[in-house]
Amino acid sequence: MLRRKGVGLLVFVSLLVWSSALVFAEPVVLRFFGLHGDHRFSDEPFVDEFNRKYEGRIRIEYESGWSEALQVRIAAGLTPDVFGIQDMVLYPLWDSGLLMDLTPLVERSSNIYDVMHPVVRQRGEIDGRLYALSIATGLAAMQHMAFYYNPRLFIEAGVAPPPQDPNTGWTWSEFVSTAQTLTQQDAQGNPVTWGFDVGNDGRFYAILHTFGARFYDPNKKQLDIASEAGIQAVLDYQDLFYTHRVAPTPNQSGGGRNGFVNGSVAMLIDGSWFPTTSWDNDVVEWSVGVFPVGRTASHPSTYVWGDAVSMSSTTAHPEEAWLFLQELISYRWQVEERGRFGQLERFPDEYINENAVVYNFTAQYGLPMLLYFEGGFEMRDAYYAPEIRNRARSRGDVHVGMIQELHDRLVAMMNQ
Secondary structure: OOHHHHHHHHHHHHHHHHHHHHHHHHOOEEEEEEEHHHHHHHHHHHHHHHHHHHOOEEEEEEEEEEEEHHHHHHHHOOOOOEEOOOHHHHHHHHHHHEEEOOOOHHHHHHOOOHOOOHHHHHHOEEOOEOEEEEEOOOOHEEEEEEEEEEEEHHHHHOOOOOOOOOOHHHEEEHHHHHHHHHOOOOOOEEEEEOOOOEEOHHHHHHHHHHHHOOOOOOOEEEEOOOOOHHHHHHHHHHHHHHEEEEEEOOOOOHHHHHHHOOOOOOEEEEOOOOOHHOOOOOOOOOEOOOOOOOOOOOOEEEEEEEEEEEEEEEOOOOOHHHHHHHHHHHEEEEHHHHHOOOOOOOHHHHHHHHHHHHHHHHHEEEOOOOOOOOOOHHHHOOOHHHHHHHHHHHOOOOHHHHHHHHHHHHHHHOOO
16 A cells, blocks of 8 residues: 555656656757848837747847858857858858658648759759748749830940840840940040949849859869850950940949949949939839840849748757747748838839849759858859959959969869
């Protein structure tokens, strides 16, 4: 009898200890590193709501920043469980084994594959496996490269504007000829209007795409810069500044974004956010067309990109991290549907036709912006701007040999 009571008391005490442990157990703590900028306006309230919903079970510690700050945390051994990710660090994080393969998680739990546009989904795929989820499901909410033009300058010059049908896109020669006609000088020979310019050096990627090249070919798993198409893109782009003189060099004024806004640039390559962030739409005259066709390509092209979210392969709590990532992505997609982050929806309402042109063109000829850099920003910064562009700016002579030299150097960096 006493033995039975003892056993019963032991069971009772064990249950009491177990239940007390449930009551007083610490919640699982996950670190979430979100991207900076507009992302904070949706991430912060979502994290607060998630913490209230799972109080006592999961607690999210949130901070935000850009890729440089994420890399610092990883180097310090403070890898977040879930983190926002930009293109230039996707490959190095994957190559380091830090990205969790989300494929089995996605396949078992949701219809994520069904709701994401294929181009959007490809941005987080490497070797057919999914390592990051885009915060957008469709192309409308992605960031696009667009080919802008000033209709007034075209009318004054008496030339036809850029086509809006990809099937009738300009050849590269037609584009150059039009840019030359639009480049005007005053009596002293000073440029009054430039035929063409780009928002900044990074927009050159759009030129690569429309020549049929990419910085990195994910199918061949090699840099595409030194391909025939890549070399031709670099040389023809350089000629716009130094041979045809339809775009301003750095020591000449009136170019870039400000030049387009002020009416001194007739055609400009820039992002889909440009109209609503950089000018008063009642003042600037603008429309969009399709990109000219590079000499090594059969059709025009452009690229799209957008930020994504991934999970660390080193997280100690993969199930909780996946639960958080699913709910975060679901929330962000709801935000997308309301137009909070939609890039094309942010075009001015009176330019509905331009919205359709950019969207339809990208849907047919858009490629995901995949920058597989082994060393993240360091490798990107060794790319065009500091070396090739500086030499072109100072001497005007970027040669095929120099492109091959840079290509070989970057390959060596990737193979270290």
